[in-house]
Structures are given as C-alpha cells and as structure tokens.
Amino acid sequence: MIPIDGLPVLTAAEMHAAEQAAMVGEVTEATLMDRAGSAIAQAVARLAAGREILVLCGPGNNGGDGYIAAAALKRQGLAVRVAASDAPRSTGACRAAAIWGGAVEALDRAEPAPVFVDAIFGTGLSRSPSDEIQNALARLAEAAWLRIAVDLPTGVAMDNGKALGKVPRFDVTLALGAVKPSHLLQPAASLMGQVRLLDIGVATRSHARTLTRWHLPEPDANSHKYSRGMVAVIAGSMSGASELTALAALRAGAGYVLHLASAGVSGSAAPHAVVRRDYTADALDEDRIGAVVIGPGLGRDADASARLEAALSGGRPLIIDGDALRLVELGTLAKHKAPKILTPHGGEFTHLFGEVTDDKLSATRRAARQSGAVVVHKGADTVIAAPDGQAILCPEASPWLSTAGTGDVLAGAIGAMLAAGLEPLAAAEAGVWLHAQAARRLGKAFIADDLADALSAVRG
Numbered sequence: 001m002i003p004i005d006g007l008p009v010l011t012a013a014e015m016h017a018a019e020q021a022a023m024v025g026e027v028t029e030a031t032l033m034d035r036a037g038s039a040i041a042q043a044v045a046r047l048a049a050g051r052e053i054l055v056l057c058g059p060g061n062n063g064g065d066g067y068i069a070a071a072a073l074k075r076q077g078l079a080v081r082v083a084a085s086d087a088p089r090s091t092g093a094c095r096a097a098a099i100w101g102g103a104v105e106a107l108d109r110a111e112p113a114p115v116f117v118d119a120i121f122g123t124g125l126s127r128s129p130s131d132e133i134q135n136a137l138a139r140l141a142e143a144a145w146l147r148i149a150v151d152l153p154t155g156v157a158m159d160n161g162k163a164l165g166k167v168p169r170f171d172v173t174l175a176l177g178a179v180k181p182s183h184l185l186q187p188a189a190s191l192m193g194q195v196r197l198l199d200i201g202v203a204t205r206s207h208a209r210t211l212t213r214w215h216l217p218e219p220d221a222n223s224h225k226y227s228r229g230m231v232a233v234i235a236g237s238m239s240g241a242s243e244l245t246a247l248a249a250l251r252a253g254a255g256y257v258l259h260l261a262s263a264g265v266s267g268s269a270a271p272h273a274v275v276r277r278d279y280t281a282d283a284l285d286e287d288r289i290g291a292v293v294i295g296p297g298l299g300r301d302a303d304a305s306a307r308l309e310a311a312l313s314g315g316r317p318l319i320i321d322g323d324a325l326r327l328v329e330l331g332t333l334a335k336h337k338a339p340k341i342l343t344p345h346g347g348e349f350t351h352l353f354g355e356v357t358d359d360k361l362s363a364t365r366r367a368a369r370q371s372g373a374v375v376v377h378k379g380a381d382t383v384i385a386a387p388d389g390q391a392i393l394c395p396e397a398s399p400w401l402s403t404a405g406t407g408d409v410l411a412g413a414i415g416a417m418l419a420a421g422l423e424p425l426a427a428a429e430a431g432v433w434l435h436a437q438a439a440r441r442l443g444k445a446f447i448a449d450d451l452a453d454a455l456s457a458v459r460g
C-alpha cells in the first residue's frame with residue numbers, strides 16, 4: 001500500500017494504454033488480475049486484523065479482482081465470504097470466479113461482515129448502478145466496521161470525480177496500477193477515505209501527478225533580503241486582504257515584502273517587517289521585484305483597473321488573484337510575456353473561462369493553455385495546470401480552509417516562492433503545499449491570520 005504523494009495520475013485512456021503496454025510476452029490480463037488480487041488480499045488481511053471479510057463481486061474484471069483476492073484470503077485461513085451482484089461475464093471474471101470456487105451469496109440477501117470489500121464496479125462503470133446494488137451497498141457498508149473499495153468505490157466515475165448515484169463512504173480505497181483523476185477530484189474523493197496505490201507492474205507515465213513536497217528555496221551564507229525574493233503586493237480599497245497577502249509572503253520566506261496602497265490607506269499596522277509605501281505609477285520600476293501579487297482587496301473601480309494594467313505592462317512575474325481575476329481579460333493576459341500565475345476559485349474560474357462542462361482536470365489544462373499562465377484552480381480539489389499540459393491534483397487539505405482570507409494567504413505564499421526563483425508551476429505547487437500543511441497543523445476553526453503565521457512553522 002503505497003502513499004500517493006507525487007505519483008502519476010492516469011485518465012481512462014492513459015490507463016488503458018498503460019495496461020496494453022504492460023501485456024507483453026508472458027504477461028496477460030490474467031497475470032495482471034492475479035497480481036491485483038494478491039495485492040488486494042495482502043492489504044485487506046493487514047487491515048482486517050482477523051475480522052470476518054465479505055467481498056462483493058461484480059460481473060467484470062473489478063469483480064475478477066475480488067474473486068482472486070477472496071481465494072487468497074481463504075488460503076491464508078481467514079474467514080471470508082463472497083456475494084455477487086451478477087454472474088461473472090468477462091473472461092477474467094469467469095476464470096477468477098472458478099479459482100474462488102466457493103459459495104457465492106446473492107447481494108441483496110448477503111449478511112453483513114465487519115470488513116466489507118467492494119469489487120462490484122471499477123473503471124468499467126458505464127452508468128448509474130441499479131437501486132438494488134446501491135441499497136445493498138448502503139446496507140452492508142452501514143453495518144461494517146471497515147469499508148474497503150477496490151480501485152474505485154462502486155458508483156464513482158473514473159475521470160471526472162462524479163458519483164453516479166448513492167455511494168457509501170469508504171475508509172480505504174486501493175487504487176490498482178495507478179492513481180486516477182477521481183481519486184483526487186470532488187465529490188468522489190471525499191467518499192474514498194485513505195487512497196493507497198497497489199503496484200501491479202504497470203508502468204505509468206502521465207503529464208498529471210499528485211501534489212508533493214517541493215524543495216523549498218533555502219537561504220545560504222551569501223543570501224540577502226533581495227536574493228531571498230522581493231514581493232510587491234499591490235493593494236486597493238480593502239487593505240486588510242492585501243495585508244494578509246504581504247504577511248503570508250514574509251512568513252513563507254520572502255526576504256522583502258512591499259505593500260503598495262493609495263496614500264492614506266496603508267497604515268502602520270503590524271507586522272512592521274512589511275515595508276509600506278504609497279502606490280505610484282512608477283512603483284513597479286524597482287528591478288529587484290521578483291514577483292508582483294495583485295488582486296486581494298484590490299476592488300473593481302477605475303483605480304483597480306489602472307493598477308492591473310500597470311502590473312500587466314510592467315513585465316514582472318505576476319500572480320493574479322481575487323478582484324483582479326474579475327477585471328482581467330483573456331486577450332490582455334496572453335500579451336503579458338513574463339511568468340504569470342492565476343489563482344481562481346470556482347466562481348472566478350467560471351467568470352474567466354466559462355462553466356466546467358467536462359471535468360476539472362481537463363478544464364484547468366485548457367484554461368492554462370488559453371491564458372498562457374499557470375492556473376491554480378482552487379477548491380477542496382485544487383488542480384494546478386501549466387500551459388504545456390503538466391498538471392498537479394491536490395488532495396483536500398482541510399475543510400476549515402473555507403473561511404475569509406485564506407485565498408489571500410495562498411497568493412502571498414505563492415508570491416514568495418515565485419520571487420525566490422522557482423519556475424511558475426513549481427512556485428504554485430510549493431505555495432499550495434505550504435498552505436495545506438499550515439492548515440493541517442492548525443486543526444479546526446483557525447482564522448486566516450493564524451494560517452499566515454503558521455507558514456513559518458511549516459517551513460521549519
């Protein structure tokens with residue numbers, strides 16, 4: 001059972017190609033199913049800790065994996081029963097059911113067991129499971145002590161994070177051969193419990209992967225405040241939000257943070273380490289600025305538009321967040337040649353790029369290509385994509401992040417990473433990673449100021 005940080009994420013088409021490529025020489029579909037079945041049995045035996053196991057099998061190869069696993073668990077002397085939603089239909093499932101060879105209960109009459117293994121449908125799900133299957137799953141899951149899904153929970157589509165019908169909550173999902181988009185995308189991801197990969201010898205390659213800890217830039221003996229990274233935060237009518245961004249940039253490790261607000265707006269609030277200056281037309285002429293953040297608390301008036309225009313024509317690496325995402329036009333963005341990162345939440349994304357009609361991974365990749373920017377499409381399933389198609393899917397950090405100001409903190413953390421010299425995609429990933437770690441460290445009911453402060457501790 002392998003933790004999934006930093007692993008490739010394969011879509012249905014990519015997974016199919018990877019499986020085909022793996023089936024060479026003596027390796028057949030049956031070999032892969034045997035490997036999957038024995039890896040599942042090993043994981044289930046460990047998790048069940050001697051409790052009785054009920055394996056639910058469907059008609060296809062997901063069911064086939066279930067029969068092979070049940071046979072292996074029985075050989076180990078564990079108490080295991082099998083119930084089926086349907087007779088085996090695929091060649092693989094028929095062979096696997098013969099290997100099991102024991103009793104098979106009807107799904108709707110199956111007695112619950114403390115450990116419940118769902119191998120009804122996996123990547124071959126083509127429509128919503130019948131009410132009988134949904135009800136049986138709900139009844140057996142409710143009565144179980146531990147719920148384990150094989151590859152994907154029954155009812156979850158593979159690529160778009162959608163649940164087709166009622167899907168119970170699982171404790172563990174064992175991804176076979178590769179992580180798939182729905183293991184990370186919502187609402188499916190929230191039904192999976194812990195996702196772990198089982199290696200079945202399929203070589204996986206993809207331009208998408210899961211979030212991982214990035215090498216955060218560290219100062220050395222020759223470092224000074226400018227080499228650590230200078231971040232300029234352009235403020236607007238609500239300077240509280242941009243102050244949070246500035247604080248976060250400092251706490252994430254920037255050497256120098258400049259807060260630029262209209263005369264009279266920028267006060268002398270703490271922290272005093274933030275350098276506060278009045279915004280002027282030549283404010284961004286300072287060569288040492290490594291990243292400009294614009295958007296948090298910017299407002300949407302004429303001043304805000306003028307500042308955005310100046311930031312876009314200034315040619316410095318740019319992070320566009322909040323109000324600036326409502327003001328910016330796609331055509332203008334493509335003209336800004338320096339690196340840029342957009343950090344829209346769902347509403348801002350729709351405003352700029354239109355409704356997501358397929359799935360969040362494809363939509364974010366399209367948006368990155370269209371805008372020529374790295375796009376951090378925020379949410380409980382943040383997706384980061386670069387114009388060249390590389391993408392990073394992020395597990396949910398904490399539901400407590402849904403509070404005012406946490407986006408301003410993220411923009412500051414990414415600003416610090418960009419100013420320190422990371423490439424835009426790496427800067428976005430590092431910022432999202434830091435932000436998620438800080439949220440996890442804080443637990444519940446934290447406020448955005450705590451989150452910004454916690455970035456320092458996470459760096460430690």
Ligand SMILES: NC(=O)C1=CN([C@@H]2O[C@H](COP(=O)(O)OP(=O)(O)OC[C@H]3O[C@@H](n4cnc5c(N)ncnc54)[C@H](OP(=O)(O)O)[C@@H]3O)[C@@H](O)[C@H]2O)[C@@H](O)CC1
Pocket residue numbers: 019029032033036058059060061062063064065089090120121122123124125126127128129130150151152176177200
């Ligand atoms: N390929 C490989 O190399 C390896 C694959 N592996 C395993 O195979 C799994 C994929 O197997 P799979 O393609 O057979 O699909 P699966 O999820 O079992 O379902 C297909 C069956 O269900 C049926 N069906 C679908 N939806 C339905 C519904 N709502 N209600 C009712 N029926 C429905 C569908 O029938 P149809 O849609 O044609 O009517 C068909 O009979 C994958 O998740 C992994 O576990 C591993 O062994 C490692 C090697």
Ligand SMILES: [K+]
Pocket residue numbers: 062118119120121122149150151152153154
């Ligand atoms: K399943």
